[in-house]
Amino acid sequence: MYYTKKITDSVTWVGGVDRRLALFENLFPIENGVSYNSYLIMDDKTALLDTADSAISLQFFENVEHTLDGRSLDYLIVNHMEPDHCACIGELIRRYPEMKIVGNAQTFKFIKQFFDVELGEKAVTVKEGDKLSLGTHELSFYMAPMVHWPEVMATYDATEKILFSADAFGTFGAMNGTIFNDEEDFEGEWLDDARRYYSNIVGKYGPQVQAVLKKLKGLDIAMIAPLHGPVWRSNIDWFIDKYDKWSRYEAEEQGIVIAYASMYGDTANAADILAGELVEQGAKNVKVYDVSKTHVSKLISEVFKYSNLVIACPTYNNGIYPAMHEFINDMKALGIQGRKVGIIENGTWAPAAGKAIRAELESMKNIEIVEPVVTIRSALQSDSRTQLEALAKGML
Ligand SMILES: Cc1cc2nc3c(=O)[nH]c(=O)nc-3n(C[C@H](O)[C@H](O)[C@H](O)COP(=O)(O)O)c2cc1C
Ligand SMILES: [Fe+2]
Ligand SMILES: [Fe+2]
Numbered sequence: 001m002y003y004t005k006k007i008t009d010s011v012t013w014v015g016g017v018d019r020r021l022a023l024f025e026n027l028f029p030i031e032n033g034v035s036y037n038s039y040l041i042m043d044d045k046t047a048l049l050d051t052a053d054s055a056i057s058l059q060f061f062e063n064v065e066h067t068l069d070g071r072s073l074d075y076l077i078v079n080h081m082e083p084d085h086c087a088c089i090g091e092l093i094r095r096y097p098e099m100k101i102v103g104n105a106q107t108f109k110f111i112k113q114f115f116d117v118e119l120g121e122k123a124v125t126v127k128e129g130d131k132l133s134l135g136t137h138e139l140s141f142y143m144a145p146m147v148h149w150p151e152v153m154a155t156y157d158a159t160e161k162i163l164f165s166a167d168a169f170g171t172f173g174a175m176n177g178t179i180f181n182d183e184e185d186f187e188g189e190w191l192d193d194a195r196r197y198y199s200n201i202v203g204k205y206g207p208q209v210q211a212v213l214k215k216l217k218g219l220d221i222a223m224i225a226p227l228h229g230p231v232w233r234s235n236i237d238w239f240i241d242k243y244d245k246w247s248r249y250e251a252e253e254q255g256i257v258i259a260y261a262s263m264y265g266d267t268a269n270a271a272d273i274l275a276g277e278l279v280e281q282g283a284k285n286v287k288v289y290d291v292s293k294t295h296v297s298k299l300i301s302e303v304f305k306y307s308n309l310v311i312a313c314p315t316y317n318n319g320i321y322p323a324m325h326e327f328i329n330d331m332k333a334l335g336i337q338g339r340k341v342g343i344i345e346n347g348t349w350a351p352a353a354g355k356a357i358r359a360e361l362e363s364m365k366n367i368e369i370v371e372p373v374v375t376i377r378s379a380l381q382s383d384s385r386t387q388l389e390a391l392a393k394g395m396l
Pocket of ligand 3: 082084085167227228
C-alpha cells in the first residue's frame with residue numbers, strides 16, 4: 001500500500017524507509033535505519049526528483065503511481081547517480097516511456113554505465129544556473145561536484161523556495177511517521193547519526209561543501225529536502241552551521257577523545273588513568289573508546305565533533321595495532337585536520353607504534369602533536385606514569 005507525505009500542496013515525498021539493512025554501503029552500521037527520499041512535484045508538468053534504493057523499490061513505485069493519480073510522469077530530475085537513489089531509473093523508464101530525464105553531462109555518462117540505455121531525445125542536459133519551468137514551479141540547477149560524487153547537483157524550486165540538496169543535509173535514520181525535522185528531536189536523537197553520516201560519507205570533501213554553502217547564501221530557502229532523513233523547514237541555519245563547521249574541520253566542542261587499542265589490558269589501563277587525570281584537572285567531554293569494540297565510523301564522527309584526540313596503541317609486528325591502523329587510515333582518507341593529538345605507545349620488547357603513529361599524523365594537515373609521547377613497556381610503571389601526567393597537562 002502507498003505511504004506518502006505531503007511536503008507542500010504540490011510537492012509529495014514518495015520515498016521509503018529501510019529498517020532491516022544492517023550496514024549502509026555494506027560498511028556503516030545503521031541501528032536506526034535509513035530513508036531514501038524521492039519527491040514528486042505536481043504542476044502543469046509532473047517532475048520526480050531522484051528515485052530510490054532497490055530495497056524499497058516496490059514501495060517507491062506504488063507511491064509514485066498513487067501520487068500521479070493517473071497522470072503521466074513528464075520529468076525525472078537526477079540529482080545524484082549513486083545506486084541508493086538511482087537504482088529504479090531503468091524500471092521507471094519502462095513504466096513511463098514519455099518521461100524526459102534531466103541531468104548534467106556527467107549524470108548521463110553514469111546513467112549509461114549503470115543502465116546501458118540509449119536515451120536519445122529523452123535526455124535534457126542542464127548546466128549551472130539552467131532553468132526548467134513546470135508551470136508554476138520554476139526550477140534551477142546548481143552543480144555540487146564531489147559532494148560526494150562528481151555528477152551531484154542540487155535543484156532549487158524558486159516558487160516554493162525548496163532546495164532539493166541531494167545527499168547534502170542528509171542523515172542516517174528512518175523517520176517515525178514524520179517527515180519534517182521539527183517533528184523529531186533532531187538535536188537529541190538524530191544529530192550523532194547526522195554527523196556520522198556527514199563525516200564518513202562526505203567528510204573528505206570539505207572544500208567542495210564549502211563551495212556549495214557559498215552558492216546557497218544567495219538563495220532564499222524555506223525548506224531543504226535531502227535524499228536521506230527529514231526535510232528541514234525550521235532551524236535551517238543551525239543545521240547549515242553544523243555543515244559549515246564540519247566542512248571546515250572545525251570542532252563543534254572542546255573535548256578529548258581517547259581512542260585506545262589493547263590486547264591484554266595495559267594500554268586500556270593507561271587510557272583510563274589518563275582520562276581520570278584529565279577529568280580531575282577539569283577537562284570536559286572526555287570520551288574513552290576501545291577501537292576494537294567501537295565502529296570506526298563512530299570514532300571518525302567523534303573526532304569531527306571534538307577538538308582533541310589521544311591515540312593509545314600497543315606495538316604490533318613492529319607497527320600499529322590493526323584496528324587502530326584502520327582508524328588512522330580513515331582519518332587520513334577523510335582529511336581530518338586541525339586537531340591536537342597525544343600519543344601513547346606500548347610494547348614489550350621494542351615499542352615502535354609511537355613512531356609509526358607520529359609519521360601518520362605528520363602526513364595530515366595541521367595536526368599538533370602533544371609532547372611527550374608516552375612509552376609504556378608492557379604495563380605502566382612510575383616513570384611512564386609521570387610521562388602520562390605530563391601528557392595530561394599538555395592535552396588541556
Ligand atoms: C602479534 C603480536 C605482535 C606484537 N609485536 C610487537 C612488537 O613488534 N614490538 C613490541 O615491543 N611488542 C609487540 N607485541 C607485544 C605487545 O605490544 C605488548 O605486549 C603490549 O604491552 C600489549 O599491550 P596491551 O596490554 O595493552 O595489550 C606484539 C604482540 C602481539 C600479540
Ligand atoms: Fe551518495
Ligand atoms: Fe545517498
